[in-house]
Amino acid sequence: MTAFDSFPLGQPGFISHILDRAAHLRGDEEKLLALEAHPDARAYVVYRDSLVVRREATGPRALLGLNEARQLGANPGTIFLGLRQGAPVFGMGISPGAVEQLLTRDDAAVSELRGMAMQGVVPASELSAIAMAKSLVNWHQRHGYCANCGTRSAMKEGGWKRDCPNCKAEHFPRTDPVVIMLVTSGDKVLLGRQKHFLPGMYSCLAGFVEAAETIEDAVRREIFEESGVRCTDVNYYMTQPWPYPSSLMIGCTARALNEDIVVDRTELEDARWFDHAEAALMIRREHPDGLAGPHPFAIAHHLLGRWVKGSDRGHGGNP
Numbered sequence: 001m002t003a004f005d006s007f008p009l010g011q012p013g014f015i016s017h018i019l020d021r022a023a024h025l026r027g028d029e030e031k032l033l034a035l036e037a038h039p040d041a042r043a044y045v046v047y048r049d050s051l052v053v054r055r056e057a058t059g060p061r062a063l064l065g066l067n068e069a070r071q072l073g074a075n076p077g078t079i080f081l082g083l084r085q086g087a088p089v090f091g092m093g094i095s096p097g098a099v100e101q102l103l104t105r106d107d108a109a110v111s112e113l114r115g116m117a118m119q120g121v122v123p124a125s126e127l128s129a130i131a132m133a134k135s136l137v138n139w140h141q142r143h144g145y146c147a148n149c150g151t152r153s154a155m156k157e158g159g160w161k162r163d164c165p166n167c168k169a170e171h172f173p174r175t176d177p178v179v180i181m182l183v184t185s186g187d188k189v190l191l192g193r194q195k196h197f198l199p200g201m202y203s204c205l206a207g208f209v210e211a212a213e214t215i216e217d218a219v220r221r222e223i224f225e226e227s228g229v230r231c232t233d234v235n236y237y238m239t240q241p242w243p244y245p246s247s248l249m250i251g252c253t254a255r256a257l258n259e260d261i262v263v264d265r266t267e268l269e270d271a272r273w274f275d276h277a278e279a280a281l282m283i284r285r286e287h288p289d290g291l292a293g294p295h296p297f298a299i300a301h302h303l304l305g306r307w308v309k310g311s312d313r314g315h316g317g318n319p
């Protein structure tokens, strides 16, 4: 199975939901304890950008039994992610010391999530639940103290909140909105590359939405800042959760008003226009110069793929 099969057009990574979040259970501590004791309780164990996986003959398994996760060294605290066919699924963290111990074992490993997802090692259907686990575990690890008074805060609501015992402030996991946009001018598309991209890879421009800014303004501002191109006709396509550490990618299209490019070299290594034929070769990874579009795992591939296919040209840009 190729990445194109795992992430068909319109279905990037992290969007397929297999969990019922069952948010009404988060406030019921007794029920949560009972769910932890459920014989089919499972957990994803997150370490930074990686997952603890069990090595099996059929390949790595990321969804672990709760006791299995603890035996592998996961921290005791659990985050309730939801129910999968009635069985509870949790997120758990693990300390660097426990990870070091794991590296000596043959039956377990710590594997980088993005690589596993892009290679299809983790089923695409599980990625949304894994994204939840990763975003929340990372949030708890970075937000252990009250931002208001500095007191150590406590995990509540099955991990969906932290409370300060001193000033009583409530803290909730944040999600950072990011606009990512396909900018076109007639038969041409604007793509850029960052220094850390794989050689030859070009993708859509993107940037964080700022305070008190609309999505449309953020699209226009980011494109102008990074490429000097002014835009109009901003349309929404779809969103993709992106757990690095906790963003929501808001996929948009826009129409350019000018084609002269001034690349912001602090953000991008290059930005240029590609015509439709060239973009089609890039997305299929058949470009004679080795240029390539973004991986089907990422929403940028789907913005570009949809345009290449022609399904968003000639009308307002909605799917």
Ligand SMILES: [Zn+2]
Pocket: 146, 147, 148, 149, 150, 151, 164, 165, 166, 167, 168, 169
């Ligand atoms: Zn406080």
